[in-house]
Ligand SMILES: [Zn+2]
């Protein structure tokens with residue numbers, strides 16, 4: 001059974017590296033929603049959107065760290081590409097910057113599917129508070145047979161729910177990303193905007209990309225899909241646009 005589902009386009013805030021675009025003004029205090037054309041993108045990092053100049057100014061102290069991080073992230077990738085240091089671990093004819101941009105497009109394409117998988121993997125319908133103690137760790141790899149379709153850029157090799165403590169011990173970009181997710185969740189809960197659950201996407205040789213899903217409230221009417229990992233792998237493999245999550 002699948003049932004009503006929280007709006008997937010809710011979280012647009014960036015916890016450090018990853019970039020997320022939503023259809024809501026990124027100023028937490030503003031409820032304005034819009035389309036790609038009515039919301040204006042942050043010119044520096046292009047990762048968040050605002051309904052007005054006023055909202056952008058108001059949100060700047062929140063957004064500044066992530067904005068700086070996004071800009072630095074892009075510069076670091078470009079530098080690594082120039083040095084050729086990771087070229088041997090990249091798919092043929094693809095730069096690190098390409099891989100990063102394709103991963104971002106792929107995440108955007110599958111955002112709702114990833115959100116659904118996270119909800120079921122973390123068993124949030126049973127206990128929404130597990131968003132605080134657990135996270136999904138997912139490995140993906142690049143598909144040579146993608147034919148330029150963003151939904152087919154990557155395949156899911158594996159996914160599992162793990163405890164935050166365990167994720168923290170994975171090293172790399174994990175510990176810092178978890179701190180940022182923690183802050184994001186705290187702020188969201190404090191503002192009574194629901195909780196934030198997350199998935200960490202590992203795509204070697206890129207750093208882990210944490211994708212947050214926000215505005216999660218009581219999910220108890222939802223029946224947990226036990227075979228969520230198989231559903232996730234299948235729907236991603238088929239580049240299926242999300243409609244429902246289930247076998
Ligand atoms: Zn606004």
Ligand SMILES: [Zn+2]
Nearest residue numbers: 042044045067
């Ligand atoms: Zn920015």
